[in-house]
Amino acid sequence: MTCQDEVMPPARNRGRLSRDVVVNAAVDLLDEHGSRGLTFKLLTERLQTGAGAVYWHVANKDELVTMATDQVIGTALERLSPEPGTSPEARIRALALSVYDTLDQHTWAAPHVVAVHTMPHTMRLLERIGGMIAETRLPVRRRFAVATAIFIYLTSVTAQDAGRAVAAGPDSTRDDMLRHEAQQWAALDPETFPFVTRIAEDLGHHDDRDQFLTGLDLILDGLRAQVGDLP
Amino acid sequence: MTCQDEVMPPARNRGRLSRDVVVNAAVDLLDEHGSRGLTFKLLTERLQTGAGAVYWHVANKDELVTMATDQVIGTALERLSPEPGTSPEARIRALALSVYDTLDQHTWAAPHVVAVHTMPHTMRLLERIGGMIAETRLPVRRRFAVATAIFIYLTSVTAQDAGRAVAAGPDSTRDDMLRHEAQQWAALDPETFPFVTRIAEDLGHHDDRDQFLTGLDLILDGLRAQVGDLP
DNA sequence: CACGTCATGGAACGTCATTCCATACTTGCC
DNA sequence: GGCAAGTATGGAATGACGTTCCATGACGTG
Numbered sequence: 001m002t003c004q005d006e007v008m009p010p011a012r013n014r015g016r017l018s019r020d021v022v023v024n025a026a027v028d029l030l031d032e033h034g035s036r037g038l039t040f041k042l043l044t045e046r047l048q049t050g051a052g053a054v055y056w057h058v059a060n061k062d063e064l065v066t067m068a069t070d071q072v073i074g075t076a077l078e079r080l081s082p083e084p085g086t087s088p089e090a091r092i093r094a095l096a097l098s099v100y101d102t103l104d105q106h107t108w109a110a111p112h113v114v115a116v117h118t119m120p121h122t123m124r125l126l127e128r129i130g131g132m133i134a135e136t137r138l139p140v141r142r143r144f145a146v147a148t149a150i151f152i153y154l155t156s157v158t159a160q161d162a163g164r165a166v167a168a169g170p171d172s173t174r175d176d177m178l179r180h181e182a183q184q185w186a187a188l189d190p191e192t193f194p195f196v197t198r199i200a201e202d203l204g205h206h207d208d209r210d211q212f213l214t215g216l217d218l219i220l221d222g223l224r225a226q227v228g229d230l231p
Numbered sequence: 232m233t234c235q236d237e238v239m240p241p242a243r244n245r246g247r248l249s250r251d252v253v254v255n256a257a258v259d260l261l262d263e264h265g266s267r268g269l270t271f272k273l274l275t276e277r278l279q280t281g282a283g284a285v286y287w288h289v290a291n292k293d294e295l296v297t298m299a300t301d302q303v304i305g306t307a308l309e310r311l312s313p314e315p316g317t318s319p320e321a322r323i324r325a326l327a328l329s330v331y332d333t334l335d336q337h338t339w340a341a342p343h344v345v346a347v348h349t350m351p352h353t354m355r356l357l358e359r360i361g362g363m364i365a366e367t368r369l370p371v372r373r374r375f376a377v378a379t380a381i382f383i384y385l386t387s388v389t390a391q392d393a394g395r396a397v398a399a400g401p402d403s404t405r406d407d408m409l410r411h412e413a414q415q416w417a418a419l420d421p422e423t424f425p426f427v428t429r430i431a432e433d434l435g436h437h438d439d440r441d442q443f444l445t446g447l448d449l450i451l452d453g454l455r456a457q458v459g460d461l462p
Numbered sequence: 463c464a465c466g467t468c469a470t471g472g473a474a475c476g477t478c479a480t481t482c483c484a485t486a487c488t489t490g491c492c
Numbered sequence: 493g494g495c496a497a498g499t500a501t502g503g504a505a506t507g508a509c510g511t512t513c514c515a516t517g518a519c520g521t522g
Contacts, residue, residue, distance in 0.1 A: 014487050014500060040479060050502035051480075057500095061479065111342045114394030118415050123427060130426030144433040147426070149446055156387035163345030184349050195361030195378070196354060202375040215380055222449055245469065245518050271510065281471035282511075288469095292510065 017049060019057045019067075026068045027106070035108040035166070038065065066119065069112040074121035076102035077128065088132040089220050095128060096154050096216055100209065103162045110162035113155050126151050136227050146223055153219060161208045179204055248280060250288045250298075257299045258337070266339040266397070269296065297350065300343040305352035307333035308359065319363040320451055326359060327385050327447055331440065334393045335405075341393035344386050357382050367458050377454055384450060392439045410435055 025046055029038050038061070040051050047054070058064045076099040083091065103110055116122045130147040138146060164177060185193075185200035256277055260269050269292070271282050278285070289295045307330045314322065334341055347353045361378040369377060396405045416424075416431035 017501080039477085041477085044502085050504090052482080052503070053501045055480075111345065114342065114391050117395065118412060123416075123419065123424065127424050127427050130430065134426060143426075144430040144437075145442065145445070147430070149442065152388060152391060152442075153384075153446070156391040157383060159391075160345050160383060160387040164348065181349060185354075188354065193354065193358050195365060195374075196358050199361065199375040199378070206375075211376065211380070211383075214376070215384070218453055219449065222452075248470080270508080272508080275471085281473090283472070283513080284470045286511075 013049075017047065017053055017057060022047070022054055022057050023064065023067045023071055026064050027071055030065075030068060030108045031106060035111075037108075038068075065112055066115055069109040070116045070119035070121045072102060072106045072109045073099070073113075073116065073119075073125055077121060077124055088135045089224070092129060092132050092150065092220065093213070093216065095125075095132075096150075097213070099125070099154055100158045100161070100212055103158050104165065107162045107166045110159040110166065113159045122155075129154075133223075136223070138223065138227050142226065146219075146226075150216075150219055153215065157212055157215065161212060164208070178206060178208075244280075248278065248284055248288060253278070253285055253288050254295065254298045254302055257295050258302055261296075261299060261339045262337060266342075268339075269299075296343055297346055300340040301347045301350035301352045303333060303337045303340045304330070304344075304347065304350075304356055308352060308355055319366045320455070323360060323363050323381065323451065324444070324447065326356075326363075327381075328440075328444070330356070330385055331389045331392070331443055334389050335396065338393045338397045341390040341397065344390045353386075360385075364454075367454070369454065369458050373457065377450075377457075381447075381450055384446065388443055388446065392443060395439070405439065409437060409439075 022043075025043060026038055029042055029046065033042075040054065040061070043054060044051055058067070077095075079102070080095060080098045083094070103113070113122075126147065129150055130143065133143050133147045133150075182200050182203040185196050185203060188197050188200075190197045253274075256274060257269055260273055260277065264273075271285065271292070274285060275282055289298075308326075310333070311326060311329045314325070334344070344353075357378065360381055361374065364374050364378045364381075395408060413431050413434040416427050416434060419428050419431075421428045
């Protein structure tokens with residue numbers, strides 16, 4: 001009855017871990033503690049396991065971050081309720097806004113969006129955009145250029161805006177950041193920066209999301225001009 | 232005459248280091264070894280100094296990378312010869328291409344471009360764009376929106392394209408990467424990815440730089456429409 | 463020539479990603 | 493029903509890295 005098995009590990013929990021469980025835990029940690037918050041120490045503590053177990057399911061940290069980022073793109077697609085009957089244009093707008101707002105909530109993912117081009121959920125995103133484009137009367141040979149233009153605009157501008165929120169720090173809002181940036185602009189030398197100092201004020205009451213939509217509409221205008229009326 | 236001063240460091244080299252020297256060395260290391268190539272070990276070896284000396288000039292590694300990225304933006308502005316007489320539109324195009332090609336040569340900088348909005352050279356870039364916009368007949372209150380739209384398009388799309396080149400690895404070209412990506416697209420299930428599989432072929436003979444220019448021209452078209460003729 | 467400030471070089475520290483291995487559960491085969 | 497091969501786990505050990513700390517030296521100022 002002497003307890004000599006202190007050293008012995010407890011019964012192994014087989015099948016408790018999986019790729020998805022690990023990725024979801026990574027997303028949670030990144031959401032909670034920011035881009036620096038994902039460490040294998042925290043990850044193994046939360047999953048109540050060891051590093052080796054995690055490495056059985058993922059190749060390395062880079063891959064884990066990439067999968068976590070793709071997961072975020074996936075949630076942006078999931079939260080979108082299909083609205084049959086509305087125009088392709090309107091649905092592209094809704095899709096774009098969903099991605100924009102989702103990345104805004106997971107700002108750590110922004111810098112990595114460029115690296116997930118070939119990941120499953122991101123491919124679904126491109127497929128969705130392409131499907132909507134295909135519903136228009138746009139000539140087939142133009143579809144590639146237009147769909148990828150929208151895709152690139154969506155992912156890269158969204159990433160840029162979200163990145164600005166990251167620089168602001170976790171507790172400050174995007175508005176705080178803009179005000180701070182506007183102050184820095186206004187403080188520049190008006191001699192060498194005549195333009196920037198003059199428009200610094202505009203930056204104060206400027207809305208990233210509005211501007212994102214404005215740019216998207218510009219592309220959609222171009223699309224409409226090429227298509228004529230939509231079906 | 233006994234050599235007891237083995238322990239003594241050699242004569243100090245005062246004033247040999249400076250912020251600029253450190254940043255330039257960082258840029259060189261990043262160019263040579265990629266985004267992982269900047270370590271304080273390599274940096275101090277190359278500069279023949281210790282970590283403390285570097286930390287006297289730089290707050291931490293993040294700041295160093297940010298300054299290195301801004302430095303790259305600076306070289307994009309420097310390599311641009313002023314061409315008086317040409318239209319603002321043509322000069323914006325030339326400026327955009329210079330940034331695009333420079334970031335293509337320093338692909339490690341791409342993910343950090345979003346973080347340098349308030350850095351000196353990046354401010355110069357926005358100032359240059361704004362100055363050209365101001366030369367047009369665009370109403371003053373529209374200048375902010377258009378200038379920042381061009382700036383955001385330029386920096387974020389360029390960063391995205393350069394990021395794709397990073398994923399390709401140091402020894403493969405951007406074309407290799409595109410071909411590889413096209414193969415992955417083509418290998419997807421045609422049932423769930425009807426659009427992507429169909430346009431996979433187009434991706435093979437697609438030119439990022441061309442598409443970048445196409446998108447920029449779209450914005451410039453919008454600008455011209457709002458301005459009427461340029462002065 | 464003394465004294466405070468600026469600057470340097472490198473040792474030491476703590477954190478982190480990653481590797482390695484001993485263990486145990488599961489499946490398939492005889 | 494047992495034995496081997498593959499699958500999965502937990503944690504100790506390793507090495508690389510960013511950062512801090514401190515002893516040392518050079519310069520400017522009185």
